[in-house]
Amino acid sequence: MPVATAIALITATFNLAMAVGHLAISRAPGWRIARTFSLIASTAALYSVGNIVFTLHDLPLDVYLAGLRGQYVWASLHVVAWLPYAYGLDTPSLKRLPALPRWYAYVLLTLTAVFAVTGWHIRGPLHHLTIEWASATYHYVSNTPLGDAYSALIAVGIALPLVQFVKRARAGEPGMKLIAAGFVLFAITVIVEALVAAEMLEFLSPADIGFLVALVPVSAQLLKRFVADAGRLQELTGQLRGEVRDRTEERDRAQQALVEAERHASLGRLAAGVGHEINNPLAYVRLALERIGEELSHLGTPAQVWESIGQAHDGINRIQKVAEGLRTYSRRIDERVALDPREIVRAAMKVANPNLRHVAQLETDLQPALAVMGDEPRLVQALVNLLVNAAQAVAERAGAGHVRIRTFATEAGEACIEVGDDGPGIDPEVRDHLGEPYFTTRGSGGGMGLGLFVTRGILDAHGGRLEFDSSPGRGTRVRMVLPATAGVTPEVSEPVESNLEPPARSAPGGERPKVLIVDDEPLVLRLLGKALEREWRVAFAKDGAEALLLAQREKFDVVLCDLMMPGISGMALADELAHRDPSLRERMVFMSGGAVTPASEQFLARRGVVCLPKPLDMKLLLRMLRDVRDGVHGPRS
Numbered sequence: 093m094p095v096a097t098a099i100a101l102i103t104a105t106f107n108l109a110m111a112v113g114h115l116a117i118s119r120a121p122g123w124r125i126a127r128t129f130s131l132i133a134s135t136a137a138l139y140s141v142g143n144i145v146f147t148l149h150d151l152p153l154d155v156y157l158a159g160l161r162g163q164y165v166w167a168s169l170h171v172v173a174w175l176p177y178a179y180g181l182d183t184p185s186l187k188r189l190p191a192l193p194r195w196y197a198y199v200l201l202t203l204t205a206v207f208a209v210t211g212w213h214i215r216g217p218l219h220h221l222t223i224e225w226a227s228a229t230y231h232y233v234s235n236t237p238l239g240d241a242y243s244a245l246i247a248v249g250i251a252l253p254l255v256q257f258v259k260r261a262r263a264g265e266p267g268m269k270l271i272a273a274g275f276v277l278f279a280i281t282v283i284v285e286a287l288v289a290a291e292m293l294e295f296l297s298p299a300d301i302g303f304l305v306a307l308v309p310v311s312a313q314l315l316k317r318f319v320a321d322a323g324r325l326q327e328l329t330g331q332l333r334g335e336v337r338d339r340t341e342e343r344d345r346a347q348q349a350l351v352e353a354e355r356h357a358s359l360g361r362l363a364a365g366v367g368h369e370i371n372n373p374l375a376y377v378r379l380a381l382e383r384i385g386e387e388l389s390h391l392g393t394p395a396q397v398w399e400s401i402g403q404a405h406d407g408i409n410r411i412q413k414v415a416e417g418l419r420t421y422s423r424r425i426d427e428r429v430a431l432d433p434r435e436i437v438r439a440a441m442k443v444a445n446p447n448l449r450h451v452a453q454l455e456t457d458l459q460p461a462l463a464v465m466g467d468e469p470r471l472v473q474a475l476v477n478l479l480v481n482a483a484q485a486v487a488e489r490a491g492a493g494h495v496r497i498r499t500f501a502t503e504a505g506e507a508c509i510e511v512g513d514d515g516p517g518i519d520p521e522v523r524d525h526l527g528e529p530y531f532t533t534r535g536s537g538g539g540m541g542l543g544l545f546v547t548r549g550i551l552d553a554h555g556g557r558l559e560f561d562s563s564p565g566r567g568t569r570v571r572m573v574l575p576a577t578a579g580v581t582p583e584v585s586e587p588v589e590s591n592l593e594p595p596a597r598s599a600p601g602g603e604r605p606k607v608l609i610v611d612d613e614p615l616v617l618r619l620l621g622k623a624l625e626r627e628w629r630v631a632f633a634k635d636g637a638e639a640l641l642l643a644q645r646e647k648f649d650v651v652l653c654d655l656m657m658p659g660i661s662g663m664a665l666a667d668e669l670a671h672r673d674p675s676l677r678e679r680m681v682f683m684s685g686g687a688v689t690p691a692s693e694q695f696l697a698r699r700g701v702v703c704l705p706k707p708l709d710m711k712l713l714l715r716m717l718r719d720v721r722d723g724v725h726g727p728r729s
Contacts, residue, residue, distance in 0.1 A: 165204055179193065203242060250279050461507045478511040481544070610651065682696075
């Protein structure tokens with residue numbers, strides 16, 4: 093293969109490869125500029141293919157004429173394609189060029205179309221140029237005068253991008269010096285090729301090599317920018333993935349928090365309802381004890397009986413506090429006092445004893461511990477949950493197990509209550525989920541998974557924590573760790589004396605005041621009537637509708653009304669009486685087993701609403717009824 097043909101073929105191949113490669117790159121977002129370079133490289137490759145024709149021998153004259161026409165077309169398109177890139181445009185559009193290069197491009201393209209169709213710029217005959225030292229022969233067709241002017245116009249077009257590259261290089265644009273230098277060499281090769289074609293210089297046609305010298309720096313810069321962009325894209329992708337992961341985790345945490353909040357709210361509503369239902373039957377018990385006490389007050393009752401009644405009252409008070417704790421659980425309302433952890437243990441053991449005595453031997457080691465500030469019923473509730481779990485754990489093993497309770501002060505100066513058992517222990521993967529709501533290992537046994545969740549919530553509200561130490565086959569130790577309160581003497585529970593006193597009686601001949609008791613529980617009506625009848629004349633209504641009828645027919649000094657009733661509730665009754673008999677509305681006392689709706693809580697927050705919690709304290713109730721009758725409202729509770 094002749095040297096000239098090999099040079100043209102090699103440069104055509106390289107230029108075509110660059111064109112295809114940058115055309116592929118141009119498909120990437122933000123890389124439309126690569127289309128411009130692909131057009132530049134394509135026209136250079138086609139020009140080199142035309143040069144191959146001029147190095148071949150014995151071809152028809154028409155082939156050489158067609159080849160030269162093509163050369164002018166590819167040269168013109170090549171020069172025009174450089175203009176958008178030289179002026180920094182990201183697309184091969186000519187409309188965005190400045191006026192001078194834009195009109196130059198339009199004129200050159202128009203002439204190219206005319207000459208490509210007419211051939212006015214070339215003529216025969218064919219002449220040959222032999223380069224002896226390179227063993228190369230070129231077969232040329234001569235230009236007409238119009239062709240010479242056309243060639244000069246194309247050469248002028250090379251100067252426009254050259255000037256722009258030099259300006260950008262002097263402005264310090266990265267990589268532009270190498271591009272400007274390559275384009276200068278390209279312009280030199282074009283001049284040399286023109287001299288060779290005019291037989292003024294005996295040399296190989298260097299334009300093919302000039303294309304490579306101009307294109308390679310541009311291609312290298314574009315590829316470098318593409319790699320840098322790919323690196324930045326990868327970095328941004330990594331950052332985006334990290335942000336997506338973080339946002340996903342935040343969303344998951346927010347969703348989990350929302351689920352927990354909804355579960356907690358549901359648990360709070362459930363607890364409030366349970367507390368309300370506990371208080372109603374508890375009212376029976378308290379009123380019955382009051383009645384028993386009144387009957388026994390006239391007899392020579394042994395002290396042990398009064399002590400038992402006092403203990404029963406103490407139990408009622410504790411149950412009432414637990415019910416109130418259930419009612420207010422979701423709101424975290426605590427009445428905190430200084431407590432001795434040993435007293436918390438003793439109270440919890442009384443409650444949990446039915447679960448423990450048949451399945452385990454209970455061992456205690458109640459060492460003096462620092463006082464803690466807390467709400468006793470809720471801390472007792474938390475410890476009872478741990479004792480019940482321990483009882484269930486040892487019940488799974490053959491033979492009687494052991495449950496140990498310790499109180500001690502930690503090295504960090506905290507108060508600690510520890511419950512240990514010799515049950516089967518807990519697997520590590522299970523231990524990680526302890527305290528999560530609705531997580532239970534005893535679902536088949538009726539476990540709801542709320543015991544440890546409630547316990548953890550109580551300790552969190554007290555600024556404490558729950559710790560677990562367990563492994564399979566070694567039993568379990570659970571510690572309630574609470575911050576100690578220095579310099580405060582804890583309250584120690586003592587047996588409560590009977591809350592009974594002889595009822596006040598009306599003066600002889602005086603008429604007793606009249607009270608209307610409204611409640612949907614018949615037993616509450618009957619027991620309250622018995623408790624009040626020595627001081628009051630009592631009328632009963634089983635609902636709000638009946639109370640309204642009685643209020644129309646009779647005069648009452650006071651109305652004692654349950655807050656929550658089916659049909660016309662105590663709240664609706666109060667609003668109706670405010671229209672019918674405002675003075676009687678002002679002499680109403682409400683009873684509540686726990687406000688379980690937002691409406692009832694808003695009602696109790698009104699000014700002038702007097703309410704007592706169930707189970708009722710008879711001394712407080714009698715005093716409150718007298719105050720309301722006399723127009724002296726007691727404090728709201």
